[in-house]
Amino acid sequence: MTKRSWLTSSRSAAILLPVLGLFAALGLWWLAVIVFSIEPFLLPTPGDVVTTFFDQPGYLLQQTGVSFLETVGGFLLSIVTGLPIAFLIVRSVIVERLLYPLLLAVNSIPKIAVAPLLVVWMGFGSWPKAVMVLLVCFFPIVISTASGMKSTPAELVELLRSLDATKSQEFFRLRFVHALPQIFTGLKVAISLAVIGSVIAEFVGATGGLGYVIQSSGSSADTALAFAGITLLSIMSIVLFYGLVLLEHYLLPWARENR
Amino acid sequence: MTKRSWLTSSRSAAILLPVLGLFAALGLWWLAVIVFSIEPFLLPTPGDVVTTFFDQPGYLLQQTGVSFLETVGGFLLSIVTGLPIAFLIVRSVIVERLLYPLLLAVNSIPKIAVAPLLVVWMGFGSWPKAVMVLLVCFFPIVISTASGMKSTPAELVELLRSLDATKSQEFFRLRFVHALPQIFTGLKVAISLAVIGSVIAEFVGATGGLGYVIQSSGSSADTALAFAGITLLSIMSIVLFYGLVLLEHYLLPWARENR
Amino acid sequence: NNDKAGQNGDESLQKITYLTSFNTFGREAYAYVALEKGYFKDAGFDVTIKPGSGTVDVLKLVAGGQADYGIGDFTAILITMGKQKMPVTTVGMIHQRSMAAIVALKGGSINTPQDLAGKKIGDQPGSTNTVMFPLYAKAAGIKGWETTKFVPSPPPALPQLLAAGTVDGIGQFVVGVPTVEKADPKHRQAVVLPYGDKLPDLYGNAIITRSDLAKDHPDQVKKFTSALLKGLQDTINDPEGAAKILQKYDPKRTVDGSVAELNLMKPYVKPDGFTGELGEADGERVERILKALENAGEIKPAGSLNPADVVDRDLAPKG
């Protein structure tokens, strides 16, 4: 007997509440700065950050664009590589056992340590950035896809088998679709990592992007500018995340959540 | 009609194959260094790395221990904070909508940028490291727990409701248990992040730990030492990951995978 | 070997990638000046300037062939090469004296070198400041310098740690002083203890290039360094003009900030009493530095690194 109020069911609430949440968080931030009289070089007020942003909005937005493209590019790249790897893992226990430690090893390398290597191998272009994003975010995609596909109900797998479906039919018509909600969970984890990955990549050999902005402002103690960069980054993350949420909503109407 | 060979079913194969995979990877690394004649300042050979390790095994293992404790401590901390947050999110759409953007924002901050802040606020001890690990890895835990709990089959939720179960019974006896396989997926993603988080934390104000080893060797281009640190880190990651796999195996015997 | 066509359609220009030592701070303005004023073009180069991310990264990128020239701290270059030979060589000096220093804030516990004993100093592990501290301490006659503790931290965090009082002093380049002062909410003045005062032999930043470039195309290298040094000369002659040019390339850099840095940098490019050529590299000085590093145990075993391995004295300007 669930009663649905305006807050839980209406469309405008679905937009309003997150925005409200964000503003409440900003309020807390501001309050904390004032109450604990935190020094601005440690944590500027949201006001300082906004002022800094409006000092050079064009420049900052342009850098946001640069990071955005790198993030999305690398993210797509990791979907394109992550899904087939997950398929292989589900397909064969042997492949899984051979591959997993390798993936884990790659995944656990501190990415900051490889950033210069990537630039040396791939130059200053967008490739090393995309590859960095890939390195940072393929793992959640692989593991959530694989575990989603492996948890397909035995009853449905047996159905497909009884129809003498090929392995690839079993994979694409059943397991993959069944795993989609879990894949989306993985993608949502990955997208935030992707954003961070692009920033890390921009720490080395970049001439643009929010990572570059943050790094150069950081070492000149321009904390407000650094936080402006971080804020833009967060906004980008949130936008990309909710983009995925929307996509999921439209692609998977059957995967209704129940609470 | 699945036929099981020795490779897919035996216990020793379950250990042998991953080890084999790891050695194959090492072989590839070595081969690549030789074939493409990669300069040792970019990528040392596994041999160099092993030699470096045996130059000072005691010291390196001790640093590994430091990082290990920080990682595990922070990881436990993030489970302890992540699960209740996930419960709140599943409990109420309103909380979810208010909270999610905030979590996302926190999650998308480049952690390297906050590492100094943590040290300034919390000093040089282990706290800033644990908090960093928490910041890095709470999100996958929250999101996988929440989505696992929300995907509990309607039929089972209705059963618990028909028994007039309290909300917390519905949560702990049904949703949480049902979500466990997905929670473990989240934990597996999180554990690798936790390792990286401890390294990032050790970049600032630490006098021990593998992050410190990597950073100090990095700034003097002692690539072999840096890679020894990275290798130890990877091994730590792999060990922790398989620890989780084992734990899952024993805690969730019913969650059999099917392929 | 580098005969790709130039970006601006001028087939005759040679494409060159140049790395600053760290980001696009005011202290890096001279490269932009040379670019803006067409010195590079006149010398036949189409130069792309990329912000570097520290000496070791710059060395790797140049050695790896992704960049042709780069700037790095000379002491750091020596230490790095001592650990790991790379196909790079030094072809000129930007700073005749090291800008490495310990920086503290006025009103704190550090006012003179003697105060350093037993203090906590924040610095990047392995940096010149940390590595050379024993030499500096001995030269300055600091008693009990062994009790000075270095706390590792990445460079961007240092001013904050100092301002917050988490550390008593930080390792910093002299030109970083405005940044340190700006980061302090009480706007205290900085106490600067430059290593150069006690260790006049130490060089600051140096120009490096790939060894094969230096060997096979010495003329090109000479042309490039002289174009760059011309930019450097203009920069110390007219810091304000240089700062304006820099801002054109990176709008984040305020003119005032850059001018302040450049004025601080001036005496290190041409110290009082320095009569030599701009950019000059003195072989004997290099040998003395190497000796000092060997004594400090930073280059092992002694004699493993020769001056010729790191500096191409034929290519560097001579006095």
Added chain:
Amino acid sequence: MIRLDGVGQVFEGRGGSIQAVDGIDLHVQENEFVTLIGRSGCGKSTLLRLIAGLLPPTYGAIEVAGEPVTGPRRDVSFMFQRPALLPWRSVLSNVLLPVEISGGKDKSKDKAAYRERAHELLELVGLTGFERRLPHELSGGMQQRVSLCRSLIRDPKVMLMDEPFSALDALTRTELSEELQRIQMELATTIVFVTHSIEEAVLLADRVVVLSPRPGRLREIVEIDIPRPRSLGQNAHLTEVAQISGRLHGLLSEKSPLPEQEQDSLSEGRR
């Protein structure tokens, strides 16, 4: 014990709305055994879910034990059409789930007594030896029997049972329906029981409620006056049962009195 007044349920879906049940007025006495029959999809399960408080009715009012239904009650047990066993719990602990849920609040029996009772029930349905198995190791009918035990463990006042014997063989069915009658008489339980077997409906019920095809409306309520205990196996009252069965068969096969209405609800469905 149970009172429904003009109850109706409309499901809204992406493909349009479906009228599942409409205008149901029904009063079930205490200790009465009512069986519910109707064609597949006519809204029997929906009706049970409404009574159980799992679904708020689109319109109409429902009372159980004199109180309006606002949600599930502990003294009402629901046996679902599908077994709905928790896959990670053994057979025994699935059966004990309702007791665990009641927790400390229901002190009428202690833990050990409930375990005893669970073993008794499992023996009754022929599952001794399977207490520690997981649900996926059971056959369909065995799962259904576990679900039956679960619905009996708390000695409920009201039992709502949705096709509880559908996956059982004739023999087990007969045994268990006798057992159910015994339990009902012993504990004075009120039972609403959905079945597709007309014989079963007649055999068990004090009254048989016949629903019309979708949307489910009350077509007729047939009183069964055969004395208890009844058993199909023993061929007692065979003629009466056959007679009433025939009549119910006829009722079910009659075309809906409002066919155009049904067409409506279907075309709505196609929107």
Added chain:
Amino acid sequence: MIRLDGVGQVFEGRGGSIQAVDGIDLHVQENEFVTLIGRSGCGKSTLLRLIAGLLPPTYGAIEVAGEPVTGPRRDVSFMFQRPALLPWRSVLSNVLLPVEISGGKDKSKDKAAYRERAHELLELVGLTGFERRLPHELSGGMQQRVSLCRSLIRDPKVMLMDEPFSALDALTRTELSEELQRIQMELATTIVFVTHSIEEAVLLADRVVVLSPRPGRLREIVEIDIPRPRSLGQNAHLTEVAQISGRLHGLLSEKSPLPEQEQDSLSEGRR
């Protein structure tokens, strides 16, 4: 068409092993209609899964159409005891799933013809208007009917049906069993059909196979000589049906001939 020689199946589980079926010798002719009855949990579903090639037998040999069974075959359709519908597919596309799986290989009909056929089948089972609904919007019986349509769509040569009518009301059951007989005669299909309704077993079968309780062994095979088409509704051959039903009832209720053996398999289960 189907031949089983000494087939047995043992399930290994954490709680010990379970002997599900044992020593089954059975030969089903082409175009024969065999029904399978036995007590719940005696191994009927397991037997079907063995024939379908979904499970390799622990021992014994199985042949379909003269070839040893090594895995599922396209000309064999399996209707599961549970509906097993893909939750993200509409009713229509669930029905068309087998056609999609056959893909280009089965060119006997084109896409449009199959859609036509799917609509026909859905109309037959009374689901017109629900083509675009998702499975969770259907009642239990409706889901079972969708599953039935799905098993019929490819005009299979062999049909293995596990309690296909268990969730259907008497009337729909009668209609569909007539329809199934018609289809079987028309397409010369071989059918193995599990049911718990003895009347249904008699009505439909050329032979009724009776299994003993777990572990399932062949207890008896009863030939049914009543001429076709048969229909329970029309009360033709009522006495014969009643007679055979009575006999089958007796067979089912007899205690297992090897009770100590069963005890064994149970105590094994308890290990």
